[in-house]
Every structure is written in structure tokens, then in C-alpha cells.
Amino acid sequence: MNSEQAAPRTDPTAPHRDRVGAVLALKPLVFAKSRVDTVPAPLRRRLAWSMALDTLASLAAVVDHVVVVSDQPSLQTTLNRYGLQLQVLAESRRAGLNPALQHGAVELQRQGYRRVVACVGDLPALRPSSLRLILAASTAPRSFVADASGIGTTMVIANGGDLDPRFQGRSAAAHHSSGALSLTDELIGTPVPDARRDVDTEVDLSAACALGLGRYSSSLVDPATGLLARYTTITVALDRGDDGWIVISSSGHRMSMAGTALTESLRVLHPGQRLHAVLAGGQVLSAWL
Ligand SMILES: Nc1nc2c(ncn2[C@@H]2O[C@H](COP(=O)(O)OP(=O)(O)OP(=O)(O)O)[C@@H](O)[C@H]2O)c(=O)[nH]1
Ligand SMILES: C[C@H](OP(=O)(O)O)C(=O)O
Numbered sequence: 608m609n610s611e612q613a614a615p616r617t618d619p620t621a622p623h624r625d626r627v628g629a630v631l632a633l634k635p636l637v638f639a640k641s642r643v644d645t646v647p648a649p650l651r652r653r654l655a656w657s658m659a660l661d662t663l664a665s666l667a668a669v670v671d672h673v674v675v676v677s678d679q680p681s682l683q684t685t686l687n688r689y690g691l692q693l694q695v696l697a698e699s700r701r702a703g704l705n706p707a708l709q710h711g712a713v714e715l716q717r718q719g720y721r722r723v724v725a726c727v728g729d730l731p732a733l734r735p736s737s738l739r740l741i742l743a744a745s746t747a748p749r750s751f752v753a754d755a756s757g758i759g760t761t762m763v764i765a766n767g768g769d770l771d772p773r774f775q776g777r778s779a780a781a782h783h784s785s786g787a788l789s790l791t792d793e794l795i796g797t798p799v800p801d802a803r804r805d806v807d808t809e810v811d812l813s814a815a816c817a818l819g820l821g822r823y824s825s826s827l828v829d830p831a832t833g834l835l836a837r838y839t840t841i842t843v844a845l846d847r848g849d850d851g852w853i854v855i856s857s858s859g860h861r862m863s864m865a866g867t868a869l870t871e872s873l874r875v876l877h878p879g880q881r882l883h884a885v886l887a888g889g890q891v892l893s894a895w896l
Contacts, residue, residue, distance in 0.1 A: 661821025
């Protein structure tokens with residue numbers, strides 16, 4: 608696990624113009640990580656959420672203010688529950704990643720944060736120390752961090768001017784040709800593989816695991832393989848309840864599955880002591896055994 612401690616933020620007494628804001632955009636989890644197609648949808652959603660939390664935790668450890676752009680009002684309460692003091696900024700319609708990031712950047716600049724870093728939400732290995740080095744190197748009016756493949760982008764940083772994000776597709780080339788400076792390892796002064804390791808597939812996740820995952824994502828991964836902990840089948844007894852099924856685990860725990868059509872066997876994942884059962888149809892059962 609990435610064990611880096613949260614370091615103090617930038618000096619809160621510094622003039623406002625020198626303070627840094629970060630923006631991250633999140634679409635509803637139900638649409639997230641469609642390229643991680645090797646696992647059932649509920650686990651895919653948990654992965655997307657965990658990676659976003661790890662990315663946000665690292666951003667919040669370094670910058671002065673973090674804005675998350677989303678069309679889901681409930682996100683603010685959910686993030687507060689994780690102890691993350693972030694501002695969720697509503698988007699009037701889901702127009703895509705770049706308009707969402709631009710919306711957040713304009714709001715941060717309106718609030719007086721001259722320096723803005725826009726970040727993708729799937730950097731589960733991102734370390735605060737790497738982000739600090741990147742920010743220190745980003746003295747150009749506009750700069751970007753290319754991803755591990757060199758094709759995509761993980762961050763764009765604006766110093767006072769327009770952020771003009773051009774994420775998605777061959778975004779490193781798009782940022783370069785729009786005049787942004789590529790923050791190479793040479794410019795940063797050291798390799799920052801954690802800041803370049805975005806995760807679109809399970810293979811990417813395995814690479815991120817080797818770099819050290821944040822606490823949320825690491826709880827989903829089998830450290831031996833770096834892949835998502837696989838489902839195993841357990842034996843349970845099934846009883847017909849009044850309005851559905853009752854599942855009885857080997858330890859005698861009874862779980863009511865009202866209204867669920869149990870047409871397939873249970874598949875069960877054990878992160879720690881908690882049992883997660885994904886039923887046919889995608890419904891998730893989560894309980895202590
Ligand atoms: N707020 C907001 N965020 C978006 C929107 N579109 C994409 N995002 C976010 O932008 C980031 C990259 O989005 P995508 O590449 O489309 O999706 P992904 O979940 O990374 O993966 P795939 O489904 O495999 O493409 C993710 O953090 C998304 O949540 C949008 O319209 N609004
Ligand atoms: C955001 C995008 O990343 P992807 O989701 O394609 O990895 C990019 O690299 O610009």
C-alpha cells in the first residue's frame with residue numbers, strides 16, 4: 608500500500624494568488640470503467656469509486672482546494688462521509704470530461720485560485736510527493752503530464768490563464784500541439800510513474816499495484832497477482848422466504864434476499880472479513896459473516 612503520510616498543505620497565510628486548486632470530474636459510476644470488462648459491473652463500480660477516492664485523497668493532501676464536477680448532488684454527502692473536505696460542483700448537463708474540467712477550473716479561478724491542476728480520476732497510486740514535484744515544475748503558463756504510454760494525459764496545469772483541457776484519445780499530442788509544455792521526468796527532476804499510471808484495464812491495475820496503491824484501491828486487489836480479488840464459490844443453503852430467498856451461510860448467518868430471483872449460484876468475494884455476494888442480475892449483498 609502507498610503509505611505516504613499526508614503532508615501539510617501549502618502555507619495558508621500565503622497570498623491567495625499563489626494557492627493551488629485542483630479539479631477532477633466524475634461521471635456516474637454506472638458508466639465508469641467500461642474497459643474493465645473482466646469483472647461483474649458491481650465490482651467495476653467499486654474499483655472506479657476506490658480509485659477516485661485515492662486520487663482525491665492525494666490531491667487534497669497537497670493543494671488548497673479540490674473541486675469535483677458531477678451531476679449527482681448526493682456526491683457531496685458521500686465524499687464528506689469519507690472525511691474528504693471537497694467541493695462538489697454541479698454540471699447542468701453531462702457534456703463530457705473536458706467541459707466538466709473547464710467548468711471546475713473557471714470556478715476555482717473565480718474563487719481566486721490562480722494555479723489550477725486538472726486531474727483524471729483513475730490514478731490510484733498517485734503520491735502527494737509526486738504531485739508536489741509536478742506542481743513545482745509547472746512554471747509554464749500551461750503544462751501537462753503524459754500518461755505511462757505517452758499517448759494520454761493524466762494532468763493539465765494552468766498558471767493564471769485558460770486551462771483548455773484536451774483529454775481523451777491522443778491527448779498528449781493534443782495538449783502539446785495546443786501549446787502546453789510536457790512535464791518530462793527531466794523537467795520534474797525525477798521519474799513520477801505513480802502520477803502517469805492511469806488505470807483503464809486490469810493490466811493497468813496490476814502495474815499500479817506494483818507502484819503501491821492507495822488505501823481504498825488496495826483493499827480490492829489481490830496483492831499476489833495485482834488483479835482484482837477474484838470471486839470464489841461458497842456453499843450456502845437457500846430457503847424460500849415469504850417474499851424471496853433466505854441465504855444461509857456455512858456459519859449459520861441468515862440473509863434475506865427479498866424479491867431476488869436466484870437463478871445462479873452465489874459468487875462471493877472476501878475483502879478482509881466482509882462478505883460481498885454478487886447475485887445473478889448484478890445485485891450486491893454485503894454483510895458480516
Ligand atoms: N463530470 C463529468 N465527468 C465525466 C464526464 N465524462 C467523463 N467524465 C470523467 O472523466 C474521466 C474519464 O472518463 P472516460 O474515459 O469516459 O471513462 P472511464 O470511466 O475512465 O473509462 P471507460 O468507461 O473505460 O472509458 C472519468 O473520471 C469520468 O468519470 C462528464 O460528462 N461529466
Ligand atoms: C482521459 C484520457 O484517458 P483515458 O480515459 O483514455 O485513459 C486521456 O488520456 O486523455
